[in-house]
Amino acid sequence: MNAAAAADHGHGDHGHGHHEESFASKYLFSVDHKMIAKQFLFTGILLFLLGGALAVGVRWQLAWPFSNVPIFGKFSPENYYASMTMHASVMIFLVIIPLLVGFFGNWCVPLMIGAGDMVFPRLNMWSYWMFLSGAVFFLASFLVEGGPSGGGWTSYPPLAVLQQGQGVNLWGLGVLFTGFSGIMGAVNYITTILKLRAPGMTLFRMPLVVWSILITSILTLLATPVLGSTVLMLFLDRVAGTSFFVPDGLVAAGKVITGPAAMGETARAGGGQVLMFQHLFWFYSHPAVYIMVLPAMGIVSDILATFARKPIFGYKPMIYSMSAITGLGFVVWGHHMFQSGMNPYLGLSFMVATMFIALPSAVKVFNWLGTLWRGQIHFEVPMLFALSFVGMFIIGGLSGIFMAATPVDIHIHDTYFIVAHIHYVVFASTVMAIFAAIYYWYPKMFGRMFNKGLGKLHFWLTLLFLNGTFMLMHYVGTQGHPRRIAVGAWDESVKAGYKYLQDFHWANVVMTVSAICLGFAQLPFFFNLFWSMYRGKKCGDNPWRANSLEWATPTPPPHGNFAGPVAVYRGPYEYSHPDMKEDYAPQHIEDGTPVVQAQIHS
Amino acid sequence: MIPILKTTLRRLVAPLALVATLAMPAFAEHGFLLPESISDNGDKIDQLFYVILAVTGLVFLGTEGLLIYFIIKYRAREGGKAHYTTGNHRAELIWTITPAAFLLLIAVLQFGIWQDIKFPSRMPTDDPDAVEVHVLAQQFAWKFRYAGPDRVFGTEDDYTYGKLVVPSGRPVVLQMRSVDVIHSLFVPELRFKQDLVPGLTITAWFQAREGSERDYEIACAELCGASHYTMRGEMEILANEDWEARDRELSAANAPIDYALSDSSTEIFRFWPPSEFSAN
Ligand SMILES: [Cu+2]
Ligand SMILES: [Cu+2]
Secondary structure, eight states: OOOOHHHHHEEETTOOOOSOHIIIIIIIIIIHHHHHHHHHHHHHHHHHHHHHHHHHHHHHHOOOSTTTTTEEEEEHHHHHHHHHHHHHHHIIIIIHHHHIIIHHHHHHHHEEEEEEEOOOOOHHHHHHHHHHHHHHHHHHHTTTTTTOOOOOOTTTTHHHOOOOOSSSHHHHHHHHHHHHHHHHHHHHHHHHOOOOOTTOOOOOGGGGGHHHHHHHHHHHHHHHHHHHHHHHHHHHHHHHHOOSOOOOOOEEEEEEESSOGGSOOOOOOOOHHHHHHHHHHHHHHHHHHHTTTTHHHHHHHHHHHHHHHHHOHHHHHHHHHHHHHHHHHHTTEEEEEGTTTHHHHHHHHHHHHHHHHHHHHHHHHHHHHHHHTOOOOOHHHHHHHHHHHHHHHHHHHHHHHHHHHHHHHHHHHTTTHHHHHHHHHHHIIIIHHHHHHHHHHHHHHHHEEHHHHHHHHHHHHHHHHHHHHHHHHHHHHHTTOOOOOOBBBBBBBTSSSSSGGGGGGGHHHHHHHHHHHHTTTTHHHHHHHHHHHHHSOOSSTTTOOOOOGGSSSSSSSTTOOOOOOOOOSSSSTTTTTTTOSSSSSOOTTSOOOSSOOOSSSS | HHHHHHHHHHHHHHHHHHHHHHHHHHHHHHHHHHHHOBHHHHHHHHHHHHHHHHHHHHHHHHOOOOOOOOHHHBBBBBBBOOOOOOHHHHHHHHHHHHHHHHHHHHHHHHHHHHHHOOOOOGGGGGOOOOOEEEEEEEEEEEEEOOOOTTTTSSSOOOESSSSEEEEEOOEEEEEEEEESSOOOEEEEGGTEEEEEEOOOOOOEOOBTTOOOOOOEEEEOSSSSSTTTOOOEEEEEOOHHHHHHHHHHHHHHHHHOOGGOOOOTTHHHHSSOOOOOTTTT
């Protein structure tokens, strides 16, 4: 099927694009991939505010335990653990994955391969509504008695089974539904990429963004069902009295819950395996880290090439390294369990696999540096974010080696060191790449340019305060500050905390102040996002003078995407070829001369 | 932009140096990055930590330095043209094999340390000198069961105490169990951390050096409920003869354990009779 046919298909599928669509079918039940992408974008950004607010609550508690949190009031320990659990759950399941895959995959894949829409537009719509239902379950848990789950985003049993209230149940349903959404999206991306590419768009002419979405989708498709069934078993353990993860000999609140019948009423059979949950959970959740970083790597690769005006250094090695990360990603989950009581012999094999998964990431970093080498680097806003991704990903990658080293992990496991590591990977790298993507494709999405001054302000403040927040976490972590404690340094007034942390309390205060500033640093972004939609300077079809197909569409792209049939004549990274007059060569133009002349500086 | 960056950096040097100097005592007191280490196992872990720090530190400086150098050197210039290249197999081979060698080195270096600390075959469980302690974790407290002067569990002189009291210079073997949710026993100075998992009995060990006699804190490192942060435990290390005296004292002062109420069908209830919990 070629692009034109796909476009026709997209139209025919839901009446004609000509006559006026109703509000509901245009904005709510749209089957247009670009509208669905925007639905994911705006829902994700809204929930990003919630996740950020929860993080500030957590940080406030750590700096000034049990004092008045602005707006909210005094935290109880339950409030603290609920905030901590929901901060992570919201950010992972409702912000990062939906923004990277739901928003960004939806927006880019059909446009970049020259298709009129996704191959299954209705499944695409359902994927958004599944995601939204998942979000509703998560949000509903704030309203029920007892509040949201306080068992951590990892929900380890038996704690997650024994927790009272509906919080963990709603958490489980939320994870299940966002998981369904992810699977639906993955099926759609894989099929679309394999079946709807424009003539001439061979697999090895696809931008790395598309490759990253393809690989991520395969990962999602293989890993998410495991998480789904694990959460379902946890759910059954809670509501149906099963004992998948509930062992013998459990006592809670002075009452024997499982074990010999002679000991009194036995509600459960027991006999379940506690560690089994961790194995199953991390079988998904380690690959999930790559689901959260591979598309970011794709985004950054494209943006670096565009603004360095150079081809990607080692295009195929980039693809092979992403594939290697995916393959190895399935055999390293045990590195989360070195101190869990798992067989120590097994620990060594997981350690070796983990050491080697660092290799493809290292290759990618070197190839990005190779891409910058002898380039012509334009410091546009998306490029600033993409460059900082490389810088921050190096930190997040290197700190991982400490935890992969099993003996060192004994000391830093479950301390702030791991909190630092995950935030350098997921915030300092991935969220920065999401910002890069939003700024980069903004002119195409909305037909107007964002305010560049505000964009730069947003960048510098975010870079400064994210390091202010997360850098010190390494330090308190190696000093033994456990994660997930509501009070760090010993506090005489609440009679809790650890005396050995008293000398490091200043660091908790610095991190909290910086985290609050990091929150305020997002204001220019939100203002820019909405203000420029209406007031931004109008811009042409290809303001960054980029090669890939999305820039060949009218701006903003109409229903069906392309004005006419589109064919592809070369790879996406033909920048600054010595035989060409221009320093770029759009994929769809046969002789390589761009039709549209645009200035990269405006 | 670049000149501004340079002057800003130059202006930042003095205040940063001042902050670093002022912060030095804080670093010195606790060791540069890690707390004081009081065991040989801890020292081995620290050595590996510093080896990794050196390797990753060099890579960090090299790659970030190169990134910043390229950003400054290859910024777009009027009329400039980028160099056209799609890659270089030789270079890519070099920067695949070099990190692979370093990663292999780090992997190999740690095998022995991990085996010494964690492998059951290398634990001093049969060492006649070893002191065995049964640990029980429950929301939100630690209990420690000692065998008493006869060094045999299940006898009259066994006693339970809320504090981990151990001698220095002798291996200490812990039999760790949890009765409700997962907890984790963490002593930063020992570089010791081990989860306690309901349904499992986990054996772990450490040996504090002579000269390390003082009080320490035990942290619970695994989220175990809303009062997880209050699950602070205490550990006291005594010189061997002091410890032996204390052991006799505590054994005599504490009521014997009612092992008659044990339930042998369930591992944990054999050592920690359910009657111990029903009181709560
Ligand atoms: Cu992992
Ligand atoms: Cu605990």
